[in-house]
Amino acid sequence: MAKVWKFGNDVDTDQILPGRYAPYMTGEAALARHAFIEYRPEFARAVRAGDIILAGRNFGCGSSREYAPLALKRCGIAAIVARSFARIFFRNALNLGIPLFESETATQEIADGQEVELDVAQGILVAGERAFPLRPPPAFVCEILHQGGIVEYYRKHGRFPGESDS
Amino acid sequence: MGQTLSEKIISRAAGHEVQAGDLAVVQVTMTMTVDSIAESVIRVLRQELGAKRVHDPERVALFVDHVAPACNPATADGQVLLRRFALEEGINRLYDVGRGICHQLMIEEGLVQPGTVALGSDSHATTYGAIGAFGTGMGTTDIALAFARGKTWLKVPESIKVQVHGAFSPGTTAKDLILWLIGRLGAEGASYRAVEFHGVEGSSLASRMTICSMATEMGAKAGLVPPDDLIRQHYPVPEWLYPDADATYVQEIMIDLSKIQPQVSLPHQVDRVAPVSQVQGVRVHQVFLGSCTNGRLEDLHRAASLLSGRHIARGVRLLVIPASHRVLADAVADGTMSTLLAAGATVGTPGCGPCLGRHLGVLGAGEVCLSTSNRNFQGRMGSPEASIYLGSPATAAATALAGFIADPREYWQ
Numbered sequence: 267m268a269k270v271w272k273f274g275n276d277v278d279t280d281q282i283l284p285g286r287y288a289p290y291m292t293g294e295a296a297l298a299r300h301a302f303i304e305y306r307p308e309f310a311r312a313v314r315a316g317d318i319i320l321a322g323r324n325f326g327c328g329s330s331r332e333y334a335p336l337a338l339k340r341c342g343i344a345a346i347v348a349r350s351f352a353r354i355f356f357r358n359a360l361n362l363g364i365p366l367f368e369s370e371t372a373t374q375e376i377a378d379g380q381e382v383e384l385d386v387a388q389g390i391l392v393a394g395e396r397a398f399p400l401r402p403p404p405a406f407v408c409e410i411l412h413q414g415g416i417v418e419y420y421r422k423h424g425r426f427p428g429e430s431d432s
Numbered sequence: 433m434g435q436t437l438s439e440k441i442i443s444r445a446a447g448h449e450v451q452a453g454d455l456a457v458v459q460v461t462m463t464m465t466v467d468s469i470a471e472s473v474i475r476v477l478r479q480e481l482g483a484k485r486v487h488d489p490e491r492v493a494l495f496v497d498h499v500a501p502a503c504n505p506a507t508a509d510g511q512v513l514l515r516r517f518a519l520e521e522g523i524n525r526l527y528d529v530g531r532g533i534c535h536q537l538m539i540e541e542g543l544v545q546p547g548t549v550a551l552g553s554d555s556h557a558t559t560y561g562a563i564g565a566f567g568t569g570m571g572t573t574d575i576a577l578a579f580a581r582g583k584t585w586l587k588v589p590e591s592i593k594v595q596v597h598g599a600f601s602p603g604t605t606a607k608d609l610i611l612w613l614i615g616r617l618g619a620e621g622a623s624y625r626a627v628e629f630h631g632v633e634g635s636s637l638a639s640r641m642t643i644c645s646m647a648t649e650m651g652a653k654a655g656l657v658p659p660d661d662l663i664r665q666h667y668p669v670p671e672w673l674y675p676d677a678d679a680t681y682v683q684e685i686m687i688d689l690s691k692i693q694p695q696v697s698l699p700h701q702v703d704r705v706a707p708v709s710q711v712q713g714v715r716v717h718q719v720f721l722g723s724c725t726n727g728r729l730e731d732l733h734r735a736a737s738l739l740s741g742r743h744i745a746r747g748v749r750l751l752v753i754p755a756s757h758r759v760l761a762d763a764v765a766d767g768t769m770s771t772l773l774a775a776g777a778t779v780g781t782p783g784c785g786p787c788l789g790r791h792l793g794v795l796g797a798g799e800v801c802l803s804t805s806n807r808n809f810q811g812r813m814g815s816p817e818a819s820i821y822l823g824s825p826a827t828a829a830a831t832a833l834a835g836f837i838a839d840p841r842e843y844w845q
């Protein structure tokens with residue numbers, strides 16, 4: 267079972283990881299400890315590997331700092347389910363191999379702290395009696411996630427998803 | 433079928449015709465990174481991707497601008513690494529401390545060209561749309577991949593067309609236009625889309641950069657202005673580089689410039705926008721005139737025209753950080769700097785300054801700042817208990833004079 271950490275709309279990268287706590291200020295080893303350090307200080311202390319973030323619209327807006335999703339990955343966040351994602355955050359998280367799903371209903375109906383079970387491969391989120399089917403990501407996203415991130419994808423294929431072999 | 437400006441540029445860069453929604457692998461003509469990100473990019477490039485060299489050192493640019501000069505040993509070490517990387521890779525385009533903000537220099541130094549795709553490890557790379565380039569921000573891993581490959585993958589964005597007409601009323605500028613638009617569309621109103629600005633041909637390059645830089649605050653992948661004669665005078669514009677009349681847009685917005693009033697973003701979200709008249713009187717401790725959005729000569733001129741012969745209010749600090757060395761030199765040469773200094777301004781090294789809250793004007797708890805930059809997120813400029821309002825250089829100057837948020841039209845002559 268995973269615990270849900272619920273957030274509202276327009277959570278920006280400075281809330282996820284303030285620039286002052288980026289690795290070039292505080293060292294990379296401390297990254298996991300600084301996730302949501304000001305916005306939700308109990309998060310980094312209590313989060314367990316396999317937990318899930320549930321958020322509203324435009325999650326991860328703001329800067330292109332990849333440290334924001336990296337901090338969440340280092341905390342062991344297994345997936346992020348949101349009504350929508352900000353563009354650069356989506357790309358960065360995907361590159362790092364963090365599964366991302368969009369869902370209107372799950373983010374409205376599941377409560378903060380609730381225990382859930384997520385089947386990433388099937389795209390189903392189960393909370394108590396209810397199962398929420400999640401919108402499957404596009405094929406190229408699945409290809410990247412399947413390899414565990416873009417770096418692994420690139421090392422294996424020597425090309426980008428969708429690019430013919432050259 | 434007709435193409436938008438983004439579709440045209442991406443088609444060229446991909447080597448085949450694309451339309452919105454397509455996935456394309458494209459040639460990138462310039463990829464840049466900055467001091468605060470470079471260390472991670474280098475690590476991903478060398479250790480994770482195992483790349484021996486950058487694909488083409490001529491198509492890489494490096495900037496020391498975010499925390500420049502360095503503010504502590506850790507940032508200094510990062511900059512040492514960046515300089516060494518440039519040497520090892522034979523990268524000639526290294527713009528070191530004091531040269532200015534990455535996005536400003538990308539255009540000022542001609543590092544981006546109209547009709548090409550350029551990437552920045554910084555979200556405000558949308559600025560390059562001001563000269564008709566498809567500029568977009570990406571994270572560490574994507575930038576490292578572009579260094580290694582000279583290419584990236586993109587989903588071709590749908591486009592929103594913004595058609596403006598009329599002229600600004602006095603005291604109102606491009607910053608007010610883009611703040612107003614962000615207020616109307618919201619922080620994700622242009623998510624994953626490109627925004628094409630039509631009808632701004634009469635405006636200066638600096639104003640177009642202001643508009644395009646803040647397209648990212650609506651979630652946009654790119655912000656573009658179709659190039660006109662002004663751009664042709666300074667940059668090579670390919671003849672195919674214009675949006676077709678029958679291009680498809682997902683949304684069209686008409687704006688009458690004469691109806692726009694000076695606007696301000698309220699803490700702590702860029703899209704919480706109100707006319708300055710509604711927040712007039714909020715006490716301010718610091719005014720920041722600078723950033724890649726509003727640190728150009730035109731912005732300094734505007735502020736100076738209000739500040740000339742006057743002095744800022746007691747208890748207010750006015751920080752002026754020119755966007756580049758050239759802006760600073762020009763402002764010194766034409767007397768603008770003297771005007772600002774006489775009015776009580778403090779001047780910092782060209783670069784990002786306090787925009788990202790790491791040096792040169794960080795805010796303390798309870799402090800309020802009126803900033804000409806582009807983001808007012810909680811904690812962005814320092815203490816999470818500080819408040820940031822965003823406004824135009826004219827509003828910044830009026831506010832510095834009053835000591836509280838003030839309407840520039842009251843000082844405009």
Ligand code: SF4
Pocket residue numbers: 498533534535554556723724725783784785787788805806
């Ligand atoms: S001035 Fe601010 S927004 Fe612009 S590049 Fe620097 S930190 Fe980013």
